[in-house]
Each structure stands twice: as structure tokens, then as C-alpha cells.
Amino acid sequence: MKIAAIILCLVAFAGGCHKKSPEPPAPEPSKTEPPSPQPPSPVPPQEPGKTVLPERPKVPSIVAELEEAPLDVFPACQDQNCRLLLLFKNRVTVLNWQNGEKKEVLFPQSFLNSIRSRAPSGKILKFAKGYLILNQDLTNPLYFTEDFDSPPGAYVEKPDWLPVPQPGFNWYTLQDGRFYDFETLPENGFAVIDTTYSIQIARGGNLVPSTVRCGATLCSVFPVLYASSPVHSDGPDAIMKFRVREDSVVLESTRPAQGTIVDLAVSDLNQDGIQELLVTWKNSGRIAIEAMDVF
Amino acid sequence: MSFKKGILPAGSILLLIAATAVAVLKQDYGGNLRVPEELLQSIQTQQLFEVSHNTFRALIPFPYQLDETSLTIDLHTLNAVILNEISGQVEALQQPSHPCHWILDYPYFTHEHPTSISFKEGKLFLRSTEEGILQTILSSSCLIPSLSGSMLPFRKTQFGFEANTLCPSGRPFLDSITPVEVDPVNPYLSFKLNDVDLCPIPEARFQQISKDPDIGVANGPKFFLYLKTMNLTGEQVTAVISATNTGELITAALNGHAENQLPHVARGDSISFPKQVTFSHSLSADHPYGLLVKRLLVQWKEAGLPVSESQTAGTPRILFRFQAIRETNFDLFLYRWLREQFGEGWTEEAWYDALHELEASGTVVPLLIHSSRIAVRKEIRDLVIRPDGFPDFANCWLEK
Numbered sequence: 001m002k003i004a005a006i007i008l009c010l011v012a013f014a015g016g017c018h019k020k021s022p023e024p025p026a027p028e029p030s031k032t033e034p035p036s037p038q039p040p041s042p043v044p045p046q047e048p049g050k051t052v053l054p055e056r057p058k059v060p061s062i063v064a065e066l067e068e069a070p071l072d073v074f075p076a077c078q079d080q081n082c083r084l085l086l087l088f089k090n091r092v093t094v095l096n097w098q099n100g101e102k103k104e105v106l107f108p109q110s111f112l113n114s115i116r117s118r119a120p121s122g123k124i125l126k127f128a129k130g131y132l133i134l135n136q137d138l139t140n141p142l143y144f145t146e147d148f149d150s151p152p153g154a155y156v157e158k159p160d161w162l163p164v165p166q167p168g169f170n171w172y173t174l175q176d177g178r179f180y181d182f183e184t185l186p187e188n189g190f191a192v193i194d195t196t197y198s199i200q201i202a203r204g205g206n207l208v209p210s211t212v213r214c215g216a217t218l219c220s221v222f223p224v225l226y227a228s229s230p231v232h233s234d235g236p237d238a239i240m241k242f243r244v245r246e247d248s249v250v251l252e253s254t255r256p257a258q259g260t261i262v263d264l265a266v267s268d269l270n271q272d273g274i275q276e277l278l279v280t281w282k283n284s285g286r287i288a289i290e291a292m293d294v295f
Numbered sequence: 296m297s298f299k300k301g302i303l304p305a306g307s308i309l310l311l312i313a314a315t316a317v318a319v320l321k322q323d324y325g326g327n328l329r330v331p332e333e334l335l336q337s338i339q340t341q342q343l344f345e346v347s348h349n350t351f352r353a354l355i356p357f358p359y360q361l362d363e364t365s366l367t368i369d370l371h372t373l374n375a376v377i378l379n380e381i382s383g384q385v386e387a388l389q390q391p392s393h394p395c396h397w398i399l400d401y402p403y404f405t406h407e408h409p410t411s412i413s414f415k416e417g418k419l420f421l422r423s424t425e426e427g428i429l430q431t432i433l434s435s436s437c438l439i440p441s442l443s444g445s446m447l448p449f450r451k452t453q454f455g456f457e458a459n460t461l462c463p464s465g466r467p468f469l470d471s472i473t474p475v476e477v478d479p480v481n482p483y484l485s486f487k488l489n490d491v492d493l494c495p496i497p498e499a500r501f502q503q504i505s506k507d508p509d510i511g512v513a514n515g516p517k518f519f520l521y522l523k524t525m526n527l528t529g530e531q532v533t534a535v536i537s538a539t540n541t542g543e544l545i546t547a548a549l550n551g552h553a554e555n556q557l558p559h560v561a562r563g564d565s566i567s568f569p570k571q572v573t574f575s576h577s578l579s580a581d582h583p584y585g586l587l588v589k590r591l592l593v594q595w596k597e598a599g600l601p602v603s604e605s606q607t608a609g610t611p612r613i614l615f616r617f618q619a620i621r622e623t624n625f626d627l628f629l630y631r632w633l634r635e636q637f638g639e640g641w642t643e644e645a646w647y648d649a650l651h652e653l654e655a656s657g658t659v660v661p662l663l664i665h666s667s668r669i670a671v672r673k674e675i676r677d678l679v680i681r682p683d684g685f686p687d688f689a690n691c692w693l694e695k
Contacts, residue, residue: 118465118690119322168466170321180321197320216321232320232676 056272059291063097063269063278066287071122071135073280073289075267078146082269084278084289087122089137094148097269097289105148113139115167121180121216123165123172134172136165161190171195180216183225191244193218197230199242199249210249214240219264221294226277228261229254237261239279241295255295259283266294322468322677326693329491330686331482332474334515334669337621337685338449338456448689468692480581486510486670493675493686496668497583501550504670515669516684517620519628520584521556522660526611530567532657533560535613538568538598539591541663548587549665556661558654569611574602576615588615620664621683 064084072087076094086093090112094103117136125132132155133142140154141162158164163172163182171178179192179200189203199210199218215228215237222244229238237257242249259281268275269291276291448467449456455473460466477485482494483504495515496504505512524532541557574595576588595602602613620628633650653659669686671678678691 115460116463116465118468120465121321168460169324195321195323230320 056270057098059097059269059276061291063289063291064095064100066280066289069262069282069287070280071120071263072124073263073265073278074124074126074131075265075269075278076126076131076146077267077269077271080271082267082271084269085124085131087124087133087135089120089122089135092124092133092144092148103148105144105152107133107138107142107152111138111140111142111152111154113137113167117168117170119170121165121170121172123163123182125184132162134163134165136167136169138165181218183218183220185220185222185244189222191218191220191225193227199225199227201244201249203244206247208244208247208249210242210251212240212242212249212251214242215261217261217264219266221266221275224252224294225249226264226266228257228264237281239264239277239292253295255292257281258288258290259286262287320694322692323695324468324692325470326468326695327471327473328469328493328675328688328691328693329473329475330493330688331477331485331491331495333495334493334686335456335472335474337681337683338472338688339447339451462689464689467689469688472688483670486672492672494670496670498549498552498667499583499586501552501668505668507670509673510670511673511675513669513671513678513686514680514684515667518617518665518667519556519620519632520553520587520615520617520662520665522662523614523616524612524657524660525614526609527569527572527613527657528567529655529657531569531611532660534568535572535595535600536560536660538595538600539662540594543594544587544590545663548584548590549663552668553663553665556663558660568600570601571607571610572600572602573606573610573612574604574615575606575612578615584615584617591615617665621685 066086068088070086070088070093072085074085074087076083076085082097084095084097086095091104091106094105095101113136120136122133122135125134127143130143130145133144133152140156141158142152143155144150144152161174163174163179165172166178171180172182173179174182174192177192177194179194180197182190182192185191185201185203187204189201191199191201193214193216194200197213197215199214201208201210213230215230217228219226225242225244227240227242229240231237237260238254239257239261240254241252243252257279260283261279261281263278263280265278265280266275267278269278275294277294279290279292281288281290448459448462448464449472450459455471457471458467458469475485475491477491477494480497481500482491482497483500485491486494496512504510522535524535527535536558537560539557541553541555545551545553545555574592576584578585578588592602592604606612618632629650633653637649637653654661666684674694676692676694679687679689681687
């Protein structure tokens with residue numbers, strides 16, 4: 001199977017290869033690691049003499065209404081403060097979900113590929129002290145600093161573990177594997193939705209496929225994976241919850257969505273220790289990011 | 296009598312058969328589509344603009360920039376650009392790096408509507424004092440066959456069409472399109488034999504074909520159906536119109552897929568039919584409009600019109616005609632149709648007057664606008680039908 005090549009790659013680059021960066025990365029909390037859903041991160045105990053933390057803002061059910069469907073939504077949390085990074089074909093929007101303030105960062109023309117994709121996919125990855133942007137319309141992955149204030153840099157020395165967005169198409173490739181979405185997992189694991197809409201887990205030298213077909217959007221709170229359902233946009237979409245076991249990926253439950261699922265992400269937006277499932281959906285007339293309880 | 300205007304939207308509205316830009320299942324790339332030649336007539340044209348409700352929208356990337364303050368359309372973004380509230384004048388600058396040829400074939404160059412279109416030093420200037428007129432001009436310039444080939448989604452080859460990987464909007468999902476000849480009488484047979492992936496649906500077999508679980512039904516090309524009369528007086532034309540029941544034709548022969556265009560006439564006490572009238576058409580025995588013509592003859596005979604299909608010299612004549620509507624705007628269609636059918640004896644400025652005269656004299660009697668249907672194989676996803684009724688294959692894909 002083609003995805004098997006990914007395992008070889010991951011094994012070859014075991015030892016935190018996805019922490020490579022254009023500059024030697026400074027030590028930082030394991031932000032590149034997917035957050036663990038269970039148990040929720042405990043709130044640090046108050047030290048004597050410190051003031052009590054202010055009450056965390058409530059996360060509304062509809063976190064944001066959008067005018068255009070993003071390619072990817074990435075919750076970027078730093079110092080008890082989370083913003084949403086929205087990736088579009090030609091830009092990244094940094095959205096303050098609490099007050100709706102936006103900062104648009106356009107990709108410079110010189111970074112755009114001469115071969116365009118009609119339906120590009122996109123991915124934002126936490127990388128060192130910033131973010132990597134992958135998109136089929138870019139010549140190379142773009143590296144942005146955390147504050148998005150500095151001009152981006154083209155990340156030309158791509159590490160072998162990093163998927164390549166295939167110019168002109170809507171998938172990523174890694175070795176000879178081809179997939180629509182991917183997530184990194186703990187212990188150098190890697191999960192993808194391949195172009196047959198099957199989840200494939202490469203982890204610990206094993207390749208575990210799912211027997212249940214899903215859609216093209218994936219997010220992970222290991223050992224749980226959430227995916228969209230295998231329907232066309234004229235059908236009712238749903239969130240599929242899979243659990244990764246030693247030698248299998250099992251569908252545990254599904255939950256209906258209000259529209260076509262554009263993106264799935266898990267975050268703790270208000271940093272209250274309780275995670276939310278961020279579902280970006282689109283239906284006739286509305287594009288929204290909805291916060292749901294993880295299930 | 297008057298032609299009904301505005302049947303086709305001046306602002307071009309694309310009709311989506313299924314799905315939108317966001318697909319839960321991603322679009323598959325590759326595959327070849329086999330399409331009857333008659334449905335491929337617009338493949339080498341590209342719609343450039345969408346104009347509706349004073350909103351100008353570029354549908355493909357343009358090397359121009361937008362400046363709303365000076366009302367200059369100058370687009371160079373990669374995404375669609377929306378300009379609201381076009382008014383006064385619009386100046387579109389043509390960039391030498393992307394030459395394109397503009398069709399300036401539009402009838403509204405009249406004194407009442409002081410619209411001017413001119414080329415100066417490679418630049419196109421559009422000026423109008425009326426927004427509506429300007430909209431129509433822009434939308435009529437939408438389909439530009441001579442647009443630089445490198446911008447179109449498909450390139451013509453000796454075998455058909457192949458995907459243009461350098462199309463500025465992105466390569467299409469299909470690899471290629473092969474033109475196929477289908478039996479015009481029974482295109483459905485070609486469909487069932489798996490020789491073709493789309494086919495026109497003859498109205499006579501619509502009820503049967505539309506129930507086929509393997510197909511989806513989409514809107515197809517539009518046709519203007521009309522009568523030409525010769526040697527009939529105005530009263531006699533009125534009598535013929537009174538004897539024509541287009542509602543029954545639409546129901547019985549076109550499955551409701553048509554809009555009535557027959558002028559309304561007041562039914563008088565006495566009907567002045569001619570003594571004898573010859574009816575002719577150029578349809579083959581198994582033509583899709585054969586049933587409609589038969590119903591028309593039955594209606595006339597039941598009303599007492601002495602109609603015969605054998606031609607006798609000197610008798611008044613009625614001819615059944617139809618014409619495909621390939622324009623995004625019905626006025627533009629009428630203008631071109633008039634020029635083609637009755638080209639002599641009128642000037643560009645007076646084209647609309649000439650049309651009214653033909654209607655008033657009864658020389659032309661508009662009947663219907665027939666919106667045909669096409670059968671689309673279920674595996675074809677996201678097929679878009681353009682305002683001219685032809686499929687746009689740029690965004691469609693084959694589900695594997």
C-alpha cells in the first residue's frame with residue numbers, strides 16, 4: 001500500500017523530525033504535539049500570594065461567521081490567549097474570536113505557483129516559533145512567525161516527513177502516498193485520509209487502516225479522531241468519531257452537522273481547561289465556525 | 296403585439312446542477328467525458344463577467360486592478376472581484392500582456408441611450424448614462440470566443456479537448472473531453488449503450504428518460520419558436536393567433552419546459568380566417584418538434600382554420616421556425632436573429648423599430664421559448680449550465 005511509504009519515512013525520521021525549522025527552534029512547550037483530550041489539562045494550582053485568575057470568557061456556540069469558506073482553521077493559543085488562524089487561497093486571517101477583530105496577511109505574489117488549483121486544500125501547522133502554511137497554490141510552504149508581523153519566508157528545505165501539496169490538484173503527497181488531509185500523532189505517528197476516503201494510521205512501525213469510509217476533513221485528539229462524513233455537499237453532513245486502537249480504527253459514533261463540514265479542529269479557546277470541537281460548516285447562505293462539546 | 300423582453304437574465308446567473316465550490320468529498324481529478332458535439336458548441340468560449348444588480352464580477356482572474364473611486368475596472372487579482380454600484384462611466388483598460396478581443400456587437404447604440412464604446416490605443420472604453428444599458432453591454436461581452444486560448448480551461452486537439460494545466464483559474468478536474476456523434480432521433484440509446492455521458496432529452500421521451508435512476512436532468516440549450524407569415528392580413532394573423540393555444544402546446548408537447556411568447560389578442564365577434572392557408576416547416580418526420588407541430592395543426596383545424604400542408608401558389612403561407620438562443624441576453628438574441636433573418640432594409644439604429652414593425656404586421660409571430668433538458672450521468676458532479684444553456688465543464692468532475 002502506498003501509505004506504507006509514510007511509515008518508512010516516519011520511522012526514518014523518528015525522534016521529533018517535525019520539529020525541524022528554518023532556524024534552530026528554541027525549546028518551547030509541546031505545542032507541536034496534538035492536545036490530549038482526556039483527561040483535560042488541570043488548571044495550575046494557585047500559588048500563595050498570587051491574585052485569582054479572572055473568569056474565562058465564555059465560548060459562544062457560533063464562534064464566527066465568515067464570508068468565504070476557509071481551507072483550514074487553526075486555533076493558535078499563547079499565554080492564555082487563543083486566536084483563530086483562517087487559511088484561504090491567497091491569505092491568512094488572524095481572527096480574535098472574542099471581539100471579531102481581523103488581521104489579513106496576504107501571500108506575496110512571488111510565492112504563488114504558476115500552476116493553480118481549482119480546489120486547493122490547505123493546512124496550517126505549528127512549527128517551531130511560528131506556523132507553516134501548506135497550500136497547492138504556493139510554490140513552497142510558507143513560514144510565518146507567531147505574531148504574523150514579519151514577512152513570510154519560503155520554506156525550501158522541506159523535511160522528508162512534511163507532506164507536499166501537489167500543485168494543480170487538491171491532495172498532498174508523501175513519498176508515494178496521496179491524501180486529502182493529515183494530522184500528526186504522538187510518538188511520531190501520522191494519520192491521513194487517503195484519496196479513497198479511508199483513514200490510515202502510521203504509528204510505531206504499523207499501518208492501521210479504517211474499514212469505514214469518511215469525508216476529507218480530519219482532526220485528532222489522540223486516540224480520538226474526528227472526520228467529516230463521506231457525502232456530497234447536497235447531502236447531510238456529520239462528524240464521525242473514530243478511536244484508534246492497537247490494530248484498528250473503530251467508528252464510535254456520529255453527530256449531525258448544520259451544514260457541509262469545511263474543517264474540524266479541537267481547541268480550548270477560552271483556556272478554561274475544557275476543550276471544544278470547532279466545526280466550520282457551510283450551508284446555503286451561511287459559513288460559520290461552531291463550537292461544540294467534544295464527544 | 297410585442298416581444299417579451301428580459302426572458303434571459305441580463306446579469307448572467309450560472310445554474311448549478313449539484314453542489315457548490317465546497318465538496319465534502321473532494322473533487323476527483325482525471326477521466327474523460329464523452330459529450331455530443333451539439334452540447335460542445337460553447338466550450339471554447341469563456342464567460343468573463345457576471346453583471347447583475349449593478350454588481351460587476353470578474354469570473355476569471357484578470358491582470359487588472361480595481362479602482363472604485365475613478366470607476367476604472369482594472370482587475371488583476373486571482374479571485375473574483377466585486378465592484379458595486381457601477382454608474383456614470385466605466386473604463387476598462389486592456390493590458391498588453393494579456394491581449395483579448397472584445398466583441399462590440401450590440402444594438403444599443405441609439406441616440407436615446409448615448410452609450411459609446413471605443414478602442415483607443417489598445418484600451419476599451421465603455422460609457423453610458425444609464426446603468427441598465429451598461430449592464431447589458433457588459434454581459435453581452437461575456438462570451439468571447441477569440442479569447443486567448445491559454446486562458447480557457449480546455450485546449451482543442453485533433454481528438455477533442457484536453458485540460459489546460461496552465462488555465463489561470465486552475466486546471467479543470469477532467470483530463471479530456473471527447474466529442475461524440477449521437478443519433479439525433481434517439482440520443483438516449485447512445486446513453487444507454489454507454490457511448491456518451493450527456494445527451495439531449497427529446498421531449499417526447501422525457502417522461503421515460505427522466506425516471507432513469509442512472510441520470511440526472513439538467514437545463515439545456517434554449518430555443519426560440521416562432522411563425523413567419525406571408526400574404527396574410529393583420530386580421531387573419533389575429534385569427535391565427537386566436538386559434539393557437541400555446542398553453543396546450545407547452546403541456547402536451549414540451550412537458551411544461553417552455554415560456555409563452557404568443558402575443559395576447561382580443562377575441563373579436565367574428566373571426567376572419569383566410570379561405571385557404573399553406574403551412575410548412577422544414578422538420579424531418581422524427582424531429583423533436585414534430586409532435587408540437589402536429590398539435591398546432593390539430594388546434595388550427597379544430598378552430599376552423601382551413602390549413603393544408605401541400606403548397607398552392609398564391610395562397611397565404613405560415614411557416615414554423617425555431618432558432619437556438621446562444622446569447623446571454625434575449626435582446627441581443629433578437630437583434631442578431633433579426634439581422635440574420637431580415638437583414639436587408641433596416642439600419643442598425645432602427646433595429647428595434649424594425650422588430651416592432653414585423654410583429655405589428657404579423658410577419659413574425661413569436662410562440663415560445665423552449666428550455667430543453669439534458670440527461671447527465673449520475674457520476675458527473677458539479678456540472679454548471681451557463682446562461683446560454685450550454686454545459687460548462689470547467690468545474691465538473693467524475694466520481695470514481
